[in-house]
Amino acid sequence: MQDSCYKLGQFNDRQGVIVEIGSWKGKSTVALALGAAQIHSEKIYAIDPHRIMPEDGYWEDTEKEFLDNIQQAGVSAQVVPMVMTSAAAAQNWHQPIRLLWIDGDHRYEPTKLDFSLWEPHRVEGGILAMHDTIRKNGPKRVLWEQVFRSDRFQEIAIVDNITAMRKVSHASTGAKLRKNFSLAARALYIAARKSRVPNAKQTGRRLLEKLTRQPWLILLLAIFSASIAR
Numbered sequence: 001m002q003d004s005c006y007k008l009g010q011f012n013d014r015q016g017v018i019v020e021i022g023s024w025k026g027k028s029t030v031a032l033a034l035g036a037a038q039i040h041s042e043k044i045y046a047i048d049p050h051r052i053m054p055e056d057g058y059w060e061d062t063e064k065e066f067l068d069n070i071q072q073a074g075v076s077a078q079v080v081p082m083v084m085t086s087a088a089a090a091q092n093w094h095q096p097i098r099l100l101w102i103d104g105d106h107r108y109e110p111t112k113l114d115f116s117l118w119e120p121h122r123v124e125g126g127i128l129a130m131h132d133t134i135r136k137n138g139p140k141r142v143l144w145e146q147v148f149r150s151d152r153f154q155e156i157a158i159v160d161n162i163t164a165m166r167k168v169s170h171a172s173t174g175a176k177l178r179k180n181f182s183l184a185a186r187a188l189y190i191a192a193r194k195s196r197v198p199n200a201k202q203t204g205r206r207l208l209e210k211l212t213r214q215p216w217l218i219l220l221l222a223i224f225s226a227s228i229a230r
């Protein structure tokens with residue numbers, strides 16, 4: 001996942017900041033910040049209450065560990081910690097968002113709330129990426145209801161349990177065909193994961209990544225390779 005977040009952080013096609021919903025101890029925050037630092041100087045807004053919420057399945061206060069980890073990684077200056085829920089952070093939010101990374105509470109209602117509060121701030125051409133979109137029912141259902149059925153998203157890429165897509169005003173016919181192809185590949189992968197065929201899960205995962213990899217992701221990989229070769 002960190003590799004994918006690193007590449008997502010590099011996405012610099014549009015203006016705007018990066019918003020992360022659900023930072024926990026900072027693994028994805030650090031990866032996003034390191035990736036973004038290669039390309040632009042926009043901040044990463046890292047939203048997480050870091051609170052103990054047993055009723056929601058969170059048993060630790062992770063604020064100190066989060067702050068220590070981003071400091072150790074040398075990315076504190078790029079990251080704006082927002083120690084609050086995504087709903088609280090969305091109040092009075094006015095900045096355009098180039099990358100919205102949703103990895104907070106994975107239950108259906110909270111994921112839907114995250115999407116509806118933050119998605120309108122994402123710029124045209126910006127990227128939405130969500131974690132746990134293969135395994136967890138909440139993000140899966142939100143994706144189907146809000147994204148897959150809509151004509152406003154294209155270039156769906158599925159890597160490492162992350163689904164990423166670009167926002168457009170209206171997807172072209174070609175883009176819609178590619179989207180349906182990606183969705184068919186995704187359905188096959190989910191079926192393969194449940195099957196008892198040896199290696200179906202690993203092979204399906206690799207195939208899905210290759211099949212859904214779109215030009216923008218190839219561009220990211222090229223930038224990534226160039227930056228580590230320097």
Ligand SMILES: C[S@@+](CC[C@H](N)C(=O)[O-])C[C@H]1O[C@@H](n2cnc3c(N)ncnc32)[C@H](O)[C@@H]1O
Pocket residue numbers: 021022023024025026027028029047048049050051058062084085086087103104105110
């Ligand atoms: C799966 S973890 C995030 C993992 C993190 N992205 C990483 O790479 O390690 C989910 C996080 O979402 C946070 N969370 C739960 N409800 C939230 C809400 N309403 N708004 C923002 N974050 C929330 C939890 O505190 C938890 O730290």
